[in-house]
């Protein structure tokens with residue numbers, strides 16, 4: 004039997020395949036990460052209050068008006084003879100968590116949860132602690148062994164900011180603009196006409 008009960012083509016029961024809150028907020032972070040121009044790691048973050056309202060979102064990128072085409076997206080290699088620290092993206096990138104906190108526009112973040120696609124670094128951990136965020140849910144912890152991430156964990160543990168890896172309830176969430184347009188008889192938009 005299908006999840007949505009149907010009588011004569013009319014849905015009579017609530018839809019059961021709706022998104023779980025945590026998947027919803029992590030998916031929001033992932034969607035936000037899609038805005039990032041970083042060719043290696045795209046990070047998205049979403050801050051949510053105790054009533055499950057999104058307070059702010061952010062992704063990793065250069066500061067406002069610092070051109071994505073002028074500043075470097077490369078990682079400068081330390082042990083090479085032409086090493087130039089000014090050619091390293093880390094000098095310029097604002098991290099996703101920092102952008103989310105800045106985007107909260109002064110709202111109180113005490114007791115909020117942060118959903119992030121990557122476990123936060125030490126600099127982000129400082130901001131998270133100072134802003135009063137009380138819990139972190141993350142997806143990837145790919146840099147766990149690096150000193151900056153160990154320092155982050157150390158600070159978060161010292162002050163009791165919770166952190167756990169989010170285990171998605173759903174394997175995937177598909178967003179297909181075509182589906183919406185196809186069921187709209189008034190849509191004159193044909194996705195094949197879009198210039199992407």
Ligand SMILES: O=c1ccn([C@H]2C[C@H](O)[C@@H](COP(=O)(O)O)O2)c(=O)[nH]1
Pocket residue numbers: 041043044045046062063064078092096097098099100121122123124125127
């Ligand atoms: O807490 C964090 C840590 C890192 N980021 C961003 C900063 C960079 O744009 C990438 C990491 O790049 P790699 O090439 O994988 O080192 O992730 C962040 O937003 N938040």
Ligand SMILES: [Zn+2]
Pocket residue numbers: 098099100123124125126127128
């Ligand atoms: Zn960071």
